[in-house]
Amino acid sequence: MPMPSAPTCGTGDDIDQRGDVSMPNLEVLGPAVPEIRGGKKILSTSIGVVSLGTPLQDFNVAFDLSSSILWVPSSSCKCDDDCDIPEICAEQCSAHCCGSGTIPEDIIPEDHEDEDLSGTCTHKLAFDKDASKSFIPTGKTSKVVLDKTHLTADLVYDHLSLGPHHRPGLTAKNIKFGLVNKFPGSYDNTQFDGVFGLAISGANNEKSVVGQLASKHLLPHPVATLWINGNRTTSIVDGVISFGFLDDRTCQFDILSYVKLSAQDAWEFPVFQFVQGGRIIHKKVEIGVLDLGQRDLTVPKAAFEKFLVAFNASKDPVSGQYVGNCEPQGGIFLSFHIGPEFYSLHKSQVTSEVGNKKCQLHINAAESKDRHQYRFGTAFLEKFCAVLDFNGRLGLAPVKEIIAVV
Known part of the structure; x- marks a missing residue:
């Protein structure tokens, strides 16, 4: 049942808080959730399952806060040459690679083809448009980015379900998404098939899936609650993304503040100060962003150098990582002034012990040309729900000490 809305520091309509697990949500990772798989390196920490078409076809998708489009591989994507051999294909290749006998002409490599698009989808789940009774092409394309490589997505409409076909969640008709058939070589090593963009809108003003669901009045509110589990050793999920409501199973929404975004294509916002203990480390206003693609914290270079001094840290010649004292000078809390509030991380959330009373630092220096001088990775989201x-x-609220989702 709906609970009273929590007071906020933002403006706008109140948003329902609910702990009802029947509401739309996608669990993120975990051995007891077989449709969820872990990822690595690219968009590493948040992978869930959606299904598309009629009948539904499943896809492992990485959630991305800096893009708005949902895209998956097209069944016309390139497979390994060995997949042309029926006996090998049946054992080692995804089903869409088998039986065609030839590579479609539109993806036959040309002599001048960019080497960055040498990837295959041999072991990926790919969307078969011919198998879907509800597929609608648009004849239009959009650009998407994967591992800093620009790809072309054919825009189409079809049914979408938040969840796998055997356990579908919220299902909607005529949702726009993209089909991609050329990939960078790094795509082969990812543990996801496609990407679920969670930005409000992209470079081409393509409306996000959440925006589409809200415009169809399928969500109570155009929001998503993001929680990352900081206790992964004893849990069965690494997080939950809940759509349309404030998920109070995981978050303390009696302490919730909002900050206005400075862009629509990423969850970015001004950071007014960076404080360690009671000492201001960086007081120039910079742009910060939520980033699911990293766990570490990224700060301006000038602040990073002061951070190294506080931990008496230096770069390890073997690992290339910065290692210093586990007890920093000046205080054990790092605080960031975002919107009307300060958000603090304990030093244990940005360090890990390596022995001999030394700790590795999980904090990086931003490049001077990076628009986002602060990047708040999943270590931050383990402490604060988004x-x-x-x-x-963007709203931020503390994570509950006792979580109803395990």
């Missing part, structure tokens, strides 16, 4: 409000604001 409310992605598609009306143009």
Whole structure:
């Protein structure tokens, strides 16, 4: 049942808080959730399952906060040459690689083909448009980015379900998404098939899936609650993304503040100060962003250098990582002034012990040309839930000490 809305520091309509597990949500990772798989390196920490078409076809998708489009591989994507051999294909290749006998002409490599598009989808789940009774092409394309490589996605409409076909969740008709058939070589090593963009809109003003669901009145509110589990050793899921409501199973929404976004294509916002203990480390206003593609914290270079001094840290010649004292000078809390509030991380959330009373630092220096001088990775989201409000604001609330989702 709906609970009273929590007071906030933002403006706009109140958003329902619910602990009802029947509401739309996608669990993120975990051995007891067989449709979820872990990822690595690219968009590493948040992978869930959606299904598309009629009948539904399943896809492992990585959630991305800096793109708005949902895309998956097309069944016309390139497979390994060995997949042309029926006996090998049946044992080592995905089903869409077998039986065609030839590579479609539109993806036959040309002599001048960019080497960055040498990847295959041999072991990926690919969308078969011919197998879907509800597939609608648009004849239009959009650009998507994967591992810093620009790819072309054919825009189409079809049914979408938040969940696998054997356990479908919220299902909607005529959702726009992209089909991609050429990939960079790094795609082969990812543990996801496609990407579920969670930005409000992209470079081509393509509306996100959340925006589409809200416009069809299938969500109570155009929001998503993002929680990352900081206790993964004893849990069965590594997080939950809940759509349309404030998921109070995981978050303390009696302490919730909003900040207005500074862009629509990423969850970015101004950071006014960086404080260690009671000492200001960096007081120039910079742009920060939520980033599911990293766990570490990224800060401006000037602040990073002060951070190294506080931990008496230096770069390890073997690992290339920065190692220093586990007890820093000046205080054990790092605080960031975002919107009307300060958000603090304990030093244990940005360090890990390596022995001999030394700790590795999980904090990086931003490049001077990077628009986002602060990047808040999943270590930050283990402490603070993010409310992605598609009306143009970001909410942050403390994670509950006792979680109803395990």
